[in-house]
Every structure is written in structure tokens, then in C-alpha cells.
Amino acid sequence: MPESINHPRRHMVLGAGAALAGSILPLSAFAADPLKVGLIVPMSGPFASTGRQINAAVKLYQQKYGDSVAGRKVEILLKDDGGIAPDVTKRLAQELVSRDKVQALMGFGLTPLALAAAPIATQGKVPMIVTAAATSIIPQRSPFIVRTGFTLAQVTAPLAAWAARNKIKSVVTFVSDYGPGLDAEKVFVKNFTEAGGKVLDSLRAPLRNPDYAPFLQRVKDAKPEALFVFVPSGEGAAVLKQFTDRGLAAAGIRLICTGDVLDDDLMASIGSAALGVVSSHHYSAAHPSAANKEYVDAIAKMNNGMRANFHSVGAYDGMHLLYEALKQTKGDSDGEKLLAVMKGMSWDSVRGPVSIDAATRDIVQTVYIRRAEQRGSEVYNIEFDQVDKFKDPGV
Numbered sequence: 001m002p003e004s005i006n007h008p009r010r011h012m013v014l015g016a017g018a019a020l021a022g023s024i025l026p027l028s029a030f031a032a033d034p035l036k037v038g039l040i041v042p043m044s045g046p047f048a049s050t051g052r053q054i055n056a057a058v059k060l061y062q063q064k065y066g067d068s069v070a071g072r073k074v075e076i077l078l079k080d081d082g083g084i085a086p087d088v089t090k091r092l093a094q095e096l097v098s099r100d101k102v103q104a105l106m107g108f109g110l111t112p113l114a115l116a117a118a119p120i121a122t123q124g125k126v127p128m129i130v131t132a133a134a135t136s137i138i139p140q141r142s143p144f145i146v147r148t149g150f151t152l153a154q155v156t157a158p159l160a161a162w163a164a165r166n167k168i169k170s171v172v173t174f175v176s177d178y179g180p181g182l183d184a185e186k187v188f189v190k191n192f193t194e195a196g197g198k199v200l201d202s203l204r205a206p207l208r209n210p211d212y213a214p215f216l217q218r219v220k221d222a223k224p225e226a227l228f229v230f231v232p233s234g235e236g237a238a239v240l241k242q243f244t245d246r247g248l249a250a251a252g253i254r255l256i257c258t259g260d261v262l263d264d265d266l267m268a269s270i271g272s273a274a275l276g277v278v279s280s281h282h283y284s285a286a287h288p289s290a291a292n293k294e295y296v297d298a299i300a301k302m303n304n305g306m307r308a309n310f311h312s313v314g315a316y317d318g319m320h321l322l323y324e325a326l327k328q329t330k331g332d333s334d335g336e337k338l339l340a341v342m343k344g345m346s347w348d349s350v351r352g353p354v355s356i357d358a359a360t361r362d363i364v365q366t367v368y369i370r371r372a373e374q375r376g377s378e379v380y381n382i383e384f385d386q387v388d389k390f391k392d393p394g395v
């Protein structure tokens with residue numbers, strides 16, 4: 001009977017196939033499988049410069065280090081979330097994880113957008129590398145979040161200490177009225193008053209469609225020795241314009257700010273209004289190292305002369321973190337395994353030495369105090385003081 005002859009043979013063939021499938025096939029399929037990364041950033045709207053900078057850095061990283069690592073091709077799926085609607089960011093993250101099967105999420109230009117996507121990372125068990133959004137609480141919202149940018153608390157505390165040390169006695173604080181601004185305000189007030197300074201007033205402007213003029217008029221009337229400002233990247237030129245137009249500098253009020261206000265991407269439009277302004281941040285395009293010069297030149301060359309800013313560096317380091325983690329897992333993109341090796345990782349960034357705090361998954365780095373100075377025909381933030389290995393102090 002044909003059946004009785006065929007059955008054993010079929011079993012043998014199936015058996016061999018099953019053995020193959022159990023060993024060689026999944027391995028080769030695994031190695032050939034591209035690793036998809038969902039990059040969600042604002043490429044349009046008021047914060048489009050953030051997306052442009054991040055996308056440029058991701059492209060440069062892959063051009064320099066290749067588009068595969070540990071046998072996996074790394075495919076970037078770029079999504080524009082427009083930068084203002086958390087529900088849009090959340091939907092994009094959901095689609096990327098459940099439909100496109102991305103194995104990592106990256107980007108996140110603003111705090112509310114990062115917070116909206118956090119539950120998706122938790123549900124999908126995918127690493128979520130936050131390269132831009134900078135409110136302290138963000139990594140606490142998912143055990144899969146790792147941050148390669150910075151926090152406002154981290155850069156503000158050293159500036160408050162610097163101001164007090166440098167005989168500034170009275171300050172008005174002025175921030176954008178949302179997560180990072182509230183963190184900056186709280187940390188500045190705490191550190192400055194503890195060091196003996198006096199905060200005369202704390203003003204907050206709306207994030208959406210702000211009109212800075214009335215706020216700066218109030219600052220002028222309060223007559224502080226200095227004004228401390230945080231506004232998110234992209235907004236600094238408008239604040240500097242009102243600071244000048246309202247005659248605050250002429251009235252003897254000093255401006256001090258986080259580096260977001262004197263964002264390298266905006267320095268050409270701010271121009272001489274920035275001269276002499278002291279700020280604190282984790283990155284300046286003028287950071288004096290050979291690696292940084294090479295980085296700034298490469299970003300400019302690939303992007304019509306664009307000056308690299310801190311968002312680009314956050315993304316460049318986000319790519320480094322992902323590539324190095326994949327090397328350590330030998331190409332295994334299991335979220336928990338990637339997180340395990342990302343925790344505690346350290347490397348030399350173009351901004352200086354950095355590490356990922358194993359307990360908080362937040363970045364530890366040097367915070368620099370800088371002064372805006374003319375260099376040739378341009379204005380740069382020139383670093384002149386620093387605090388090394390500085391962790392997010394929280395709020």
C-alpha cells in the first residue's frame with residue numbers, strides 16, 4: 001500500500017525538516033531580520049528644528065558606522081508627529097509597535113509627547129530612547145525608557161550655583177509653563193535661595209503661541225539684577241528680541257538661561273543680542289575637542305551648513321547606545337535584554353564623557369557654564385566652567 005510505504009518516509013523528511021527548523025533556520029532568519037526603529041519627532045510645526053536636528057544625527061551615525069550592527073540591518077522608520085499633540089505621538093507609537101513591529105522607539109521632541117508614548121513602550125516591551133524631552137520624571141513612566149539627552153534640573157542647578165557665586169543677588173525666573181519649565185523654575189529657585197540669593201518673582205508663559213512682551217515688561221518693572229529664562233529650543237530668538245526691544249539690557253538687567261534659549265540652531269537668528277549672555281548646558285557646537293569639530297563639520301556638510309545643536313547630539317548618542325547594546329546582546333533585540341546592557345553603559349560622546357545611570361536610566365554627564373562670544377562672523381556659546389559627572393538632581 002502506498003500509504004504504508006510513504007508514511008515512514010514522510011516522517012523522516014518532516015523529522016529532518018523539524019530538526020533543521022529548530023537549529024539553522026531560526027538562527028539565519030534571526031540574523032537576516034532587520035531591526036526596525038520607530039523614530040518619532042516633530043518634522044513640521046513650531047518645533048520642526050528639533051526633528052531636523054535629530055534626523056540629521058541619525059543619518060550621520062548610519063553613514064559613519066553603517067546601517068547594520070551585530071548582523072542586523074537597522075531600519076529607521078521616521079514619523080512626523082507635528083510636535084504639539086500627545087494623542088498623535090501615542091497613536092504613531094502604537095502603530096509602529098503593533099503593526100510595523102519596531103523593536104525600539106526613539107526621539108520624542110517634547111515632554112508631553114514622551115509621556116504619552118511611555119505606556120506603549122511598557123506594553124510592547126520595547127526600549128524607548130528619549131533623545132530630546134527633558135522633564136526629570138520621564139524615565140519613571142516606563143522601565144523601558146532610557147534618556148540620552150539631558151534634564152532641565154541637571155543643567156539648571158549648576159547655573160543657579162554659578163549665579164550665587166558670582167554675586168548676583170536678585171533674580172526673576174521666567175519659564176514656559178509646562179514640565180521642563182516647571183522643573184527649571186523649581187530647581188533654580190531652590191538652589192539660588194539656598195545659596196543666599198533672592199527670587200523676586202516667578203513668571204510662566206504659555207507653551208502654545210506665547211507673547212513674551214508683557215512678561216518682559218513685568219521683569220523690567222521688578223528690577224532684578226538678573227533674569228533666569230528657560231524656553232524650549234526654537235523659542236529663544238523671540239525671547240531675546242523682546243529682551244532687547246523692551247530695553248532690559250539697557251536697564252542693567254543681566255540675562256542668564258539654560259542652553260535651550262541660546263540653541264546653536266538659532267544662534268544665527270539671535271545674533272549679537274546673545275553676546276555676553278551666560279548659560280548652562282550639556283552641549284555647545286563650540287565644545288573644544290577634535291571629535292566634536294569633526295561632528296559639527298559633518299552635520300554642516302550633510303545639511304546645508306546647519307549648526308549641530310544639543311538635540312542632534314542626544315540622537316547621535318541614542319544611536320550609539322542602541323548599536324553598542326546590540327553588539328553586547330549579539331544582535332538579540334529582546335527589549336529586556338537590551339535594557340539590561342544599556343543600564344550602566346558609558347562612552348565618550350562628542351559632548352564629553354557620559355554614562356547611563358543603572359538605577360534611573362537617565363544620562364550622567366558634564367554640565368558646562370558658557371558665555372556667548374563672537375567667533376569670526378558668528379556667535380558661539382564658549383564653555384568656561386564645568387561640573388563633571390553630574391546626575392539629574394530631580395525636582
Ligand code: PHB
Pocket residue numbers: 109110111112132133134135179180231232233260
Ligand atoms: C521638553 O519638552 O521636554 C523640552 C523641549 C525642548 C527643550 C527642552 C525640553 O529645549
